[in-house]
Amino acid sequence: MTQMQRLESLGLFDARVPRYTSYPTAPVFSTDTGSPFQTEQLSNLDPAQPVSVYVHIPFCERLCWFCACRTQGTKTLSPVESYLETLEAELALIRSILPRGLRMGRLHWGGGTPTILPPQMIHRLAQAVKSVIPPSEDWEFSVEIDPTMVDRDKIAALAAEGMNRASIGIQDFDPLVQASIGRIQPFDVTRDCVNDLREAGVNSLNTDLVYGLPHQTEARLIDTVDKVRILAPDRIALFGYAHVPWMSKRQKLIDETALPDERARYRLAETAASLFSESGFTPIGIDHFARPADELCQAAWSGRLRRNFQGYTADHCPVLIGLGASSISRLPGGYVQNAPATAAYTQRIDAGKLAGSRGHVFSPEDLLRARAIEMLMCDMTLNIPALEAEFGPPAAGLAPIHRQIANRFGAFVDLGDNALSIRRSGRPLTRIIASAYDAYSEAGAHYSQAS
Ligand SMILES: C=Cc1c2[nH]c(c1C)Cc1[nH]c(c(CCC(=O)O)c1C)Cc1[nH]c(c(C)c1CCC(=O)O)Cc1[nH]c(c(C)c1C=C)C2
């Protein structure tokens, strides 16, 4: 049997499992937990602990067909302007709730397309956030950037507000692949954007790529990787295309007959990963690569890598405050997601209440399992003594799961007294192995495929 056949026989191509950007995952959230919990949790934050802040901008000028992010198309700035007013109102509400003296350690703007904001709105939003939660001295500010929807003035405005990291969407450079996902993005435009960002002093750059897109072949992906190498990013995210047309209606425009099959997807991921390794990138977690000097590598090597809603991070702030429609906050006692639709979010804020509409209150068992899953997703190793030191005797309750995994996944894992480790060959199984610790995995969510 080939390696791929062995992985296949363990369910790699059949499993539908979460990406575990949180545990429990968002589909488990319930409407029992909403704004009253959000208000109580925010008012009791420890002002001595800096927080991370995420701002969601759910607007794009173009709507790429492959995209599963929560965003809406707009050709004018008027909905964006009203949304900015609502964000300012949400921040005013939060100001009246938060303890005095709280600082912001990290700020991330994502979407959608934050760079749809013109310079003057960039300043307004940044000032609104900073006036409510002032940045700590060593704060970091990262922004998701669409190279076709940005110019030097916008980059200058972001840099003036303190942006020191940027993440740019690429997906694939091949013209046929781009046409088949409704996203035309010439290499020159992307390269100019990268140069402008570097000239503005942004020296930590991530690029997003996706494998498994329609018409993608190994030759086309190799060409994309070559072009990405010219851009010399510090980090690369390589996501498997999640085809979930029941969730993301615009994916109905994707020609399913042009999608690579499961085996082809596996080979695409392996090919790209080996090219990145040859170019000096270190694989991080299930879908990232970073240069050795990058903070993400340093974090991975010292066991400080974390996973949050944006993926992998070296961010150590335990609390994340999510602002805007659909944003999720991670608070000491649980998760809260703001109303997903922009209209519903706006209605709640206009009524003078926080916008939390669904969430989940942590039980002690959730926190233990969340940490076990995060260790596997970040380090590919579950450190048993560390888990016992943090959670005490309940951690031993996971022992039967370690043994089940060792039995089921045999040569792809190692189980000793101190650790359950996923071997290099077993990396594609990581999400499936992590899901063995998920007590809610039967909760009926329709996830995309695991590989
Ligand atoms: C890489 C960035 C992405 C984020 N979410 C998605 C992508 C591509 C898309 C996505 N999110 C979910 C699914 C289905 C399950 C799966 O295949 O793993 C897909 C394809 C699940 C999910 N994750 C979040 C939510 C709110 C949901 C579904 C519930 C819903 O909204 O209907 C949290 C979340 N993930 C990302 C963000 C920015 C985010 C929070 C707003 C990243």
Ligand SMILES: C[C@H]1O[C@@H](n2cnc3c(N)ncnc32)[C@H](O)[C@@H]1O
């Ligand atoms: C924020 C990042 O999420 C990725 N992204 C957006 N939609 C999908 C999807 N359906 N499947 C996989 N990745 C996706 C893109 O790479 C984008 O740049």
Ligand code: SF4
């Ligand atoms: S990939 Fe980016 S630009 Fe395209 S629809 Fe999604 S959020 Fe908008």
